[in-house]
Amino acid sequence: MDKKIPVAVLGATGTVGQKFITLLENHPWFTVSELVASPRSAGKTYEEACAWKQDKPIPTEIAKKTVLAAGESLESRILFSGMDASVAGPIEEDYANAGHFVVSNAKNHRTDSDVPIIIPEVNADHFEIIKKQPYKGAIVTNSNCVVMPLAMVLSPLDKAFGVEWVQLTTLQAISGAGYPGVASYDILGNVVPFIGGEEPKVECEAQKIMGRLENDHIVDADFVVSAQCTRVPVVDGHTETASIKFKKKPTPDQVKEILRNWKSMPQEKKLPSAPENPVIVFEEENRPQPARDIWLQGGMAACVGRVRECPIGDIKMVIMGHNTVRGAAGAAILNAEAFVALGYLD
Amino acid sequence: MDKKIPVAVLGATGTVGQKFITLLENHPWFTVSELVASPRSAGKTYEEACAWKQDKPIPTEIAKKTVLAAGESLESRILFSGMDASVAGPIEEDYANAGHFVVSNAKNHRTDSDVPIIIPEVNADHFEIIKKQPYKGAIVTNSNCVVMPLAMVLSPLDKAFGVEWVQLTTLQAISGAGYPGVASYDILGNVVPFIGGEEPKVECEAQKIMGRLENDHIVDADFVVSAQCTRVPVVDGHTETASIKFKKKPTPDQVKEILRNWKSMPQEKKLPSAPENPVIVFEEENRPQPARDIWLQGGMAACVGRVRECPIGDIKMVIMGHNTVRGAAGAAILNAEAFVALGYLD
């Protein structure tokens, strides 16, 4: 790529917006050229407008950029949306109408029948349905942060053995709630066994992602997910325990072999943010752990451990992924890379 | 009771031993008269021998008592055993042989066919099998700390609807690992998705407890439990998510009503440590929580919340209990109270 593609970040001052900026620093294809936030931040420099919470400094070339107000016209064709769901819906539509490609992490349009939820390793073919969208541009989304590593694990297993159902319990990190998010008084030394609105998303997004494209619409996969979502005092990294029932019962070794060998489009096309292996399988009985393993392969892999037989389902296992990288900003960036690599920007 | 019954605490300096001493302070029936620990501690005063970790001080009358060595002959008839599993087995047998009633929290004898695992609300009739024991005295155990609230919830539901299987994930507190137990470097801001030896215990103890007594032996109940046990950065209080399949599918309201109305022998006989309601059912969608709810009813109740339908099992719910009170020392004390109330000491 001769020249970097300018991109904008919508919701640039928020938690996901900050992660976009951190992950896009030195990106080989994209360069952040426009920062968009609420009217309250507009007109300020980014460093003035933003309560920066990342563990490396604001990139120098970003710090002094002036923040634009959501709604202003933009020059970038690709817009990364880290906007809060309370405002993302119509703003994303307006920009798509104006011809932009909105690569969104917000949940608002995920259930629209003409908006794909993309995991490039799983369903890059779903990009096709954007042609049904009424916009001059398009909206593309990534999944919920719990669904991301789950669908990455289920997809190759479904092809091999057919998934019937998944019983899931999550132990979710606080960064998933944004900022200020969870009050410390509620979570320090505690478990909160409920996350508002989470379980319905977790129980249906994987079926859409793993659905098949048929005459330009998606027919959802027909397995069942039952989720119990909890919040634990961990900063980054969602842990999930899963028991999976298959149509054809595999052995634990077969499951591990398929997961370890799985590679797909992002790996084949060597997309810049693609993990070398989308799924890492541990043999150590006490892994994966968020504090040790979230940064493997740049935070872009799903980590799996304790693959063993289940006396109720067929196989149980522990799944873990970086919720703000592969589960949010990193996912959207990989989606944009796939979008470009597949020629949709041309 | 005119005069208090003298009792001994085996493993008095350890985590569970300290909890016995704290919970037995001002007990209306029992008074701690002998403290037993390893030979290393023997001969010292309790306060010298013990790295006390409770949040109230060592009771004055205990602090200056001289610690006896495990194996020395004792005068108390009832011995509470908080010994570590690495040593508890033969020492408990020796004391039982010598005519003592060992009320143990250790796992060593739980799987012996003639040793009952007692939850007085559930299976006080199982005390009968101690008559099969070869000892002059007897050994009685309580369950694992995860199984305790689980079996308290399953027992009344099994009677009403028949349990087929339980898919369980646990989020366990660090105090369950004793002291020094889990290294802070392993658990601060982390989840460890494995606890050595825990899942096999969790998968089989409830079936023995809920088994039926038949010709002086116990026929295990025949439901299946599949467990995934994790450690989380919580000090006290194990949280469990459960999906339960019944023989006859109940509604969530039926489940809640049965749990709320359940009372049993300890409540009827008003045993000193019995909770008023063995199971507390929450309607708030974000409860129970360990940091808020472990001390309800003196830490002796099982807390239940989020009772709702499951698309795979019939009902899913969150269960939480105080692992070192109802899940350990408090359970043994209630067992001893039941033992006395039912006339086994006479």
Add this chain to the structure above:
Amino acid sequence: MDKKIPVAVLGATGTVGQKFITLLENHPWFTVSELVASPRSAGKTYEEACAWKQDKPIPTEIAKKTVLAAGESLESRILFSGMDASVAGPIEEDYANAGHFVVSNAKNHRTDSDVPIIIPEVNADHFEIIKKQPYKGAIVTNSNCVVMPLAMVLSPLDKAFGVEWVQLTTLQAISGAGYPGVASYDILGNVVPFIGGEEPKVECEAQKIMGRLENDHIVDADFVVSAQCTRVPVVDGHTETASIKFKKKPTPDQVKEILRNWKSMPQEKKLPSAPENPVIVFEEENRPQPARDIWLQGGMAACVGRVRECPIGDIKMVIMGHNTVRGAAGAAILNAEAFVALGYLD
């Protein structure tokens, strides 16, 4: 006392208000008869209006009481104020004008020259200055939660050796920030070396409390406090390291002896909330610790440890106290008890 004195709680639904209600349950002198909160809560029952965060349930007789709006006329003569500082100022004045005795935990009037900051062990004589107040009733305050244990330690030492200066660093619990207070993302596994507005309070309140009453006004004590206040991931219990310079250098043993033997008016009059010893001195080199020691003497004592020589000041030590009990609601209750015991209510 024949009949309990009815009291009101202002700011009843907040963090401090909840603590008042918890600590006043079964109080031998006072009974909570009126609950006052913002107009938003008024008219609701307390349990509807309140996001209860204590680890025991709302007292039954409180749960169904209707919340009154701040400003409404009240029948109770004693009003405990746990209101937020953003609103407490004028409301407390209005109630004092109307003849009530406002025993406040808010900071608003602490610096008024005619409002005493009372620690009954230290300066019960300062109640006298309320006679200078323009109100029909009166306003009495307690100190900041950091100053409380500090002044309890400094006061007897000042009498014996004369305090010149105190170099102080605090490690403060999150409960001091109210609810929602500190975002978990800011404090989980972290230290925040700043607490807005805290250091100025910490550097001047002890001097007023330890000042001498002279012609009905208080002449501040003239020692210097330099404070560095930090927030740490602890739920309850502020830890403080202090280096103290005295006019007359004591030995560590002299310091410990004076602190251990110190008793004062609340102990002599056996006020219901008075700790038996206002200061507890530890010999163990790793105490006091918030997780182990906050509940000693009902959370009403100042805990001191590691008393030793300092090569810069004369003596250094660690001080720890329960910030929401002796440092907030419990302090106000003890103040009200002293107020009554000294006849100010008659």
Add this chain to the structure above:
Amino acid sequence: MDKKIPVAVLGATGTVGQKFITLLENHPWFTVSELVASPRSAGKTYEEACAWKQDKPIPTEIAKKTVLAAGESLESRILFSGMDASVAGPIEEDYANAGHFVVSNAKNHRTDSDVPIIIPEVNADHFEIIKKQPYKGAIVTNSNCVVMPLAMVLSPLDKAFGVEWVQLTTLQAISGAGYPGVASYDILGNVVPFIGGEEPKVECEAQKIMGRLENDHIVDADFVVSAQCTRVPVVDGHTETASIKFKKKPTPDQVKEILRNWKSMPQEKKLPSAPENPVIVFEEENRPQPARDIWLQGGMAACVGRVRECPIGDIKMVIMGHNTVRGAAGAAILNAEAFVALGYLD
């Protein structure tokens, strides 16, 4: 440098040893060629012998290397010692006798009059005293992890204004205690106001480091440090509050300017591990924070914030540094780089 210098890591399987291996991966000058640990580990591959706790995997070329037993003869001239203090003393001497240059993080030899404690920015001239050592090789040490950022801050200020005394309180991370180190039960939601053996080290090492070289021996600087060391539930990053008294009182602005402009030998010679600025000064009132700032400049800088006047000393401030990078393994690596750059290896 044409060819990388082979180095050995002593204590390779421990916490500091692991950090050495992580930080030396891809080092431009050094390559880890020998791994040395206790006889228990000897003969195993590194990945077998080691309970790896870092958040990136064991470097591939290290994982399969066979571990050597401490005491075996080695080929590397430079040995990084991350050995535990309980064994480091004589083993380091033996290797020095055998002609090796031992760059040690252990405390054992720090107080030897002929062993320098080096911070290359501060006292690279102290390398000279190794000529007094009786060994064919030499032993060089780095300071305690608390002293490191403290001395980096004090050194340039001492030159400008003369340090008289420093009143210091530390809030230290658990990783400083090694593994398993602090029990989670002791530190989760808690503060432990004592660290065995720490305060004496903290109170004297800076004076040696900042001492002047006179006829081949070091005359310690003569300021006084008084330390109160506490442990807090933070994984990495020691926070310190300091009040400093100078011979000539500076303004906060003067202090900040000197710290910001300070560069020294490692910066001038562009040593590979040297931070661009040894001291980073924050203007934000709530920084530095361990969770946000430890990785600035690769974890090799001292972070300073809240520089302001002190009513007792002259200036107070908050200092923070990465205790296992600049405070341990990273410090030793920088020392070795300085050692090589100054020609001592030739």
